[in-house]
């Protein structure tokens with residue numbers, strides 16, 4: 543089974559090594575064979591420099607309920623993203639990995655709010671005003687501003703039971719959008735600056 547390894551952070555093939563109440567004489571588990579109580583299984587990463595073990599917990603309906611440790615367990619810090627914002631973003635991944643989609647979008651909203659504060663918005667304002675502030679300063683504009691507003695709206699849905707239900711697709715989309723904003727605000731300027739430096743020295 544091909545999965546992202548939570549230890550070596552690579553896409554690796556995992557082999558089953560232990561399964562409760564079952565004699566393990568197979569080398570591959572077809573994904574549709576996961577069954578509650580039978581297909582909870584310990585698997586080993588086939589990366590020779592890793593070889594660590596994970597536990598896969600079946601959902602009883604033919605799918606995977608959870609993988610331990612979480613796939614987001616070993617995500618390496620990316621240089622250029624402020625610590626507070628990185629911590630929020632990693633938490634969005636942990637929430638998504640355990641299928642808590644309301645919590646995922648709430649954490650995305652929190653990461654977005656931390657970005658606005660980092661970029662000079664007033665801490666005491668609400669996120670709507672903080673985003674307006676960033677738009678007026680030219681930090682986020684156009685489509686990126688629309689993306690930020692969408693994160694805020696869906697984040698509110700996740701926080702308030704009377705609002706729209708947040709499903710997996712929403713959570714995945716909002717998590718991806720949050721990363722796009724982080725990339726645009728923090729990582730793209732670093733990349734451009736490195737390219738300019740390289741061009742000047744050649």
Ligand SMILES: [Zn+2]
Nearest residue numbers: 547550587592
């Ligand atoms: Zn591994």
